[in-house]
Amino acid sequence: METTPLDSQDELSALRALVAEQAAKLSAQEAEVSKRDSIIGLLRAQLELLRHRQHGPSSEKIDRKIEQFELMLEEIEASRAEADARSANSPLPELDDEPDKPKRRPLPDGLPTEELVYAAPCNCPTCGGTSFLKAADKVVQVMEHVPASVKIVRHIEKRMVCKDCDTTVSGEMPTLPIGRGKPGPGLLAHIMVAKFDDHIPLYRLSEMYGRLGIDISRSVMADWVGRVSVLLSPLILLIRAHIAAVDRIHTDDTPVDVLDPGRGKTKTGRVWVYVFDGSGYQDPTPRAIAYYYSPDRKGAHPADHLADFSGVMHADGYGGYKKLYGNQIVEAACMAHVRRKFHDVIKLKPSPIAEEALSRIGALYDIEDRIRGMPAAERQTLRQEYAGPILRDLKVWIEETLPTLPQKQKLAEAMRYALSRWAALSVYIDDGRVEIDNNIAERAMRPL
Structure with a gap:
C-alpha cells in the first residue's frame, strides 16, 4: 500500500492535534478508572465498618445501608468489567502479596461434574503425520448453572376387585397438600422459601415460571401461600411450645410496615422473635426460632407470648419487659x-x-x-x-x-x-x- 507524503504544514498540524486528542482521551479514561478504583476502595471500607458495627441497636438501618453499598459496588464493578471487555483489555493480574485483593476461591467440592472432551485431530496439520506421543491434557474447570425445571408427577393408585366378594383393594396414595390446585409439596416449598426467605414477590415468581413456559398467576400462588400457612400452623405451635419449654431464650422486636386495608396506606406493626440456641455451649437441644406479630409494641404482647416460659431471657432495655422479670423470668442484659x-x-x-x-x-x-x-x-x-x-x-x-x-x-x-x-x-x-x-x-x- 502506498502512502502519501505529508508535504504540507496543515497535515502535520492535523496529525499532531489528533495525537493530542487521543492522549487527552486516554488520560481522561485513566482518571476515570482511578476514580472508580478509589470509590470501590471507599465502599469496601464502609462495608467493613458497617459489618463491624452490625450488632448494635440500629442493626436494621445498618443492614439496609449494607445492601445499598453492595448494589453500588455491583454496578461499579460490572461497569468496569464492561468497559474492559469493550476495549478488548484483559484485566491486570492480581499480585499474590496484595492482602486487600479478594482471592479467587476454589470451586466447591461435591458438585456434580460433567466432562466435555475435545479430541485432537488424527493428522498433523504441519506434516500430515499420523503417529503421535501422548501429551498432558489441558483442563479448564468452570462452574455452570443448570436452569430450574418443573416436572409433572403422575400419582397412579392401582386398584383391583376381589373375584370372590367384589371388594375393591387399592394402593395408598399420599395425601396432597392442596387437593384442588394440584401443586406438589416441592413446588409449594419453593414458592414459600422464595417469598419469605428470598423476598421475591409473587408477581416476579409468576414471571420466572413464565420464562419456563409455565403459567402460574400471582393470584393462584397467593391462594397456595394462604393454604400452606394453615398447613404449617401445627408446626408453628410445636416450635413455640419448644421455645416455652427451654430455660434460656433470646428476644428482640423490630418494626415492620404492613398494609392497612381500606386506607390505601401502610401502618407500622411489630414482629417479636424468641430464639433458643445452645450451640455455644454444646447443648444438644435442637435450636429454634419463633416469630410473633402484633399491631403495636405494648408490653401485653411479650407477656402473652411468654406466659409459659420460665428461665433466663436475654433482652434489650425495652420497658415492656420489666413486668416480666421476677419469679419466673431472670433478666440477662446485652x-x-x-x-x-x-x-x-x-x-x-x-x-x-x-x-x-x-x-x-x-x-x-x-x-x-x-x-x-x-x-x-x-x-x-x-x-x-x-x-x-x-x-x-x-x-x-x-x-x-x-x-x-x-x-x-x-x-x-x-x-x-x-x-x-x-x-x-x-x-x-x-x-x-x-x-x-x-x-x-x-x-x-x-x-x-
Missing part, C-alpha cells in the same frame, strides 16, 4: 448495647474515656471468643476466673469516673445506662449457658 453507647460517643468526637471503656469491654469479648463452644461448666469456671475480675473493675472504674463528667453528656448517659443494668449484665458470669449479649436474637431478625 453488653453489645452498652458497647454501642460508648461507640456513639466516639462518633461525635474523640474521647479517651470512651476508648478506655471500649478497651475494657473488648477484654470481656476476647474471653468469650476463646471459650465459645466449650461445655457450659467450663465456660462458667473460666468466666468466674478471668471475666469476673474485669467486670468488677469496670464497674468500679465507671462509678469513680462518672462523677467527674458533665452529667448531660452522652458519655455520662452511657455510663448511667451500664450501671442501671449491671445486675443483668453480670448474670452470664455465673452461668455458662448465658451469653454476654443478645446478638443471637438480632441475627434472627435480619431475614426480616
